[in-house]
Amino acid sequence: MGNNRFNGKAIYNPSGKAGEYSDWACNFYTGCSNNCDYCYCKKGVMSHVWSDTPKLKKCFRDEEEAISIFEKELLANLGELQKHGLFFSFTTDPMLPQTIDLTVRAIKICVHHSVNVKILTKRADFAEKFFRPLCSKSALNENLMHIAYTRHVAFGFTLTGHDELESNASSNSDRIEAMKILHEGGYKTFASIEPIVDLKGSLSMINSTVGFCDLYKVGLLSGKKYNWRELRGFMLACTSLESKFYFKDSFISQADLGRTNLPQSCVGRDYDMFNT
Template identity: 35%
Template structure:
């Protein structure tokens, strides 16, 4: 990934024989009695447009569950991801569903995340997953604007089991946030709602 141009990285294609290779890896992990969750996917998105046709994510979930392996999904795909809620709800002990939430301002969201679904759509998907008994989490990362991240907690705390919070890096906007103040405020808010949370190391330092 780090050796690709951005334009090339954004033009996703299906790797040759990827599902068969994935299944062999799953079998090996099952034999090794792997207990950690398999992450789909924390460097790209398992519900990008390509997957509407290919349904590779659905096949991957089926393979992982068949082999008794846990799956943790993180997406900005909104309604597209709801397609597989039946699989996740059927094996709640092996499933986690999370969404990345960054902006409450939709104009900013569309500018910074042009290929992602609207924030409101992702929130609705979270709520549906929770109602189906699926463990839910939110990745509040990267935090662009402290007040918007705090507002997102207010909007979602009733149907989110866990929050993961991390700061913005490698962008000039990070200098506009008082990270020490934000860290204290976000922890205070999450505790007030009695929510489980995880503060990423880059934010813990403040």
């Protein structure tokens, strides 16, 4: 993003490892009730504002002010957001019962302004009822609205294969079923295979979703050292499948590889899943 980084109250340009995931992101809340053992937000710079219950960021008086500020910041950066899209969220799960209403309102604004949206969640309980009920009672209007949403919204699910580490999240199997439902409904879908707790479990998650997952983003468990030969073997097993993969920098580094000689199914961080 260069030196002209935007750092609004709702919308901003992430940096560091988050910047590798998305050029633009939105955070309305901090904290999360999924209570994952490995969550990076529980440590470091986020730990002082973290809780097991999502809380509206202190810079917002209430949800009405949050959505108002969101719309102003979106319009102020509309050209860049239409080019790069917007990611929800790095500091909470945007589809929790406590966060989903504001997420839905923000996504509706994005779709109206032709901004592509990527939602990353560990929830499955919204999938069957989420977007079509937002449409009007008119069958024609409902169909047009559904087309607009499927054109601009992608759903991602974190899949580790380890429910015991994600005590309050939906099960991995339920997330996989939700992904399938949404993909069959016309939405783009992606999987965050991060963190890799163990290579066998992560490969099982990938094999279980081939055919209804448009992109896999693969990353390591922070602070864990992996065997480079095993990482390369894992990559070869993944890239033999019919799908697209983005391996994060940490994976590439520990596998002692360079991006210039990766298999053809590997894509860069700027890969646009909406235009494929």
